Amino acid sequence: MYDFGPFKFESKQDFFDKAIRFWNPDKTRFWQKAGIDLVIGKREGYFLYDMSGRRLIDLHLNGGTYNLGHRNPELVGTLKSALDYFDIGNHWFPSVARTALAQSLVDVSPGMKYAVFAPGGAEAVDIAIKSARYATKRRKIVSIIKGYHGHSGLAVATGDDRFTKIFLSDQPETFIQVPFNDIDAMEQALEGEDVAALIMETIPATYGFPMPKDGYLSACKALCEKHGAMYIADEVQTGLMRTGSMWGWQTYGVQPDIMVTAKGLSGGLYPISAALVNDKAGGWLNEDGAAHISTTGGAELGCVVAYKVIEMLQRPELVANVGTVTEFMAQAMGEMLARHGDIFTGVRQKGVILGLEFGNHPEGAVFVSRALYEQGVWAIFSSLDKRVLQWKPGVLLDRETCRDIMDRFDAAMPRARELLHQAGKAN
Known part of the structure; x- marks a missing residue:
């Protein structure tokens, strides 16, 4: 037993059955x-x-969820203490936990203005894409062949067709993919000036961590600026000190317009993710802050844990x-x-x-x-x-x-x- x-369960086989x-x-x-x-x-x-x-x-x-280890004692203690005061919270109102975490994230993310929270990485990618579309008034999204950004509505369309076609979720007319490290293909995808954003992992994880060639990421950002597209850095697996900097884009000297963090942000204890946006991409937060809402996005218990994660990573x-x-x-x-x-x-x-x-x-x-x-x-x-x-x-x-x-x-x-x-x- x-x-x-x-x-x-009676046995391991009983469990598998x-x-x-x-x-x-x-x-x-x-x-x-x-x-x-x-x-x-x-x-x-x-x-x-x-x-x-x-x-x-x-x-x-x-995928880096347990960056600080499973059940890290300091994080477990933080969560237990938080349970004496906090719960999920109410997304309609300003929250001390969400505000404190948002400030902490912005403070360690030069160029970012606001943090928008979600329960997981894919949902944060959805927020990133919607923010880019708002800012540019364009629809098309460019991503990398064999890239991976999650499985929700917009995020899944950026990834491998293994995850889209089974659910009839492929959208080839608005989601374009190009080979990694091919700057000519990237320019061809962006030069029509109808692309809202390029989204890519700083180092594509599910593709086996192929390393970006020298200057590739900077060249991609320059092309985005040239053609009016936003640059979204997916830092779900490359952020939180895994490259030696808080964010992988800092290691490579690239400034995104929007970035996404998840997995390790939760400490492996309470699901939370965030899309960080610059002033332009976050304009919708001043126009209609309820344009994107999530009951559990930025759950206050998760915010308390994530706040401690960011503090620990800076030691x-x-x-x-x-x-x-x-x-x-x-x-x-x-x-x-x-x-x-x-x-x-x-x-x-x-x-x-x-x-x-x-x-x-x-x-x-x-x-x-x-x-x-x-x-x-x-x-x-x-x-x-x-x-x-x-x-x-x-x-x-x-x-x-x-x-x-x-x-x-x-x-x-x-x-x-x-x-x-x-x-x-x-x-």
């Missing part, structure tokens, strides 16, 4: 077929425990630790490339954002993910380029755990070779 307080029956059959079967039988039970810091008690080091972090010791982990991973991955270069073919890195290339098989990272799982490390492959493993160490990770991770990585490579060999023979 597995007892989770109000939830009880019910997940298939009542929740999501395809997702549940997919992971079982992939050899990942994870059902998360206890979670603390950068460690997950399967419901059967097996420990895993978390290098997935649910000098945390900033220094990001640099330490960055340097450790760069050196360690160089050593692993030298040892396992027959299957491990490249590293993409900016700060604690890494994409590990296993390019000799079109789904190389899927097999490596399984081998690492068997060694007690959870890292996920990139959904839109399965040759690349997403490798996302947390910003508070200590050196001892870093060494443990790399020892396990090294130990997983023989099994990864075996799985890749079997896959090659099957093909």
Whole structure:
């Protein structure tokens, strides 16, 4: 019997049977077929425990949601204290929690004027797109092929057709996609001067973290200015100190008109996201502040947690630790490339954002993910380029755990070779 307080299951298989029956059959079967039988039970810091008690080091972090670790004690304490006073709040009225968080976000985001809150990243992207359309009085949106910005109404139309066509949500007449790092294609998309905004992740996460070429992001911003479009920086996975700066666009020296943050802003405890807008993009907030409303967007409990997240991320010791982990991973991955270069073919890195290339098989990272799982490390492959493993160490990770991770990585490579060999023979 597995007892989770109000939830009880006779066995792990009993749980899987019910997940298939009542929740999501395809997702549940997919992971079982992939050899990942994870059902998360206890979670603390950068460690997950399967419901059967097996420990895993978390290098997935649910896209950076657990940037500060699972159930970070300081954040848990903040949320518990907030429950003595706050609840979701009432979105119709000025709120001390929302106002304080909005000021905190604007203070760490040069060029931004207002913060507009939502429950999740996709909804914040919707706000960003609507704000750009308001400001420019144009409809078209340009995004990156294999980019990812969520699954809600406008956000999903910016992404891969895997997520749009199944729901008849593709809108090719108003949502245009161009290849990443192709500045000529970008200019062609923008030169008609009928585009409201370009939206892109500073480093496209679900595409495997391909790094922008030198000058690419600045050139994109210059084209937006030339042709009257707004530049939206999606910082959901690249923000909150993961590149070594509060926001990835600061690392690359680009000034967006609008930016989006989510995932890690919640501390992994209470859903919250935000679209930050400059004066022009936020003009609608003066004209009709109820043009966009959300009952749970900017829930006051979430604001209290997010306010603490921003405060923690500015601490000098945390900033220094990001640099330490960055340097450790760069050196360690160089050593692993030298040892396992027959299957491990490249590293993409900016700060604690890494994409590990296993390019000799079109789904190389899927097999490596399984081998690492068997060694007690959870890292996920990139959904839109399965040759690349997403490798996302947390910003508070200590050196001892870093060494443990790399020892396990090294130990997983023989099994990864075996799985890749079997896959090659099957093909």
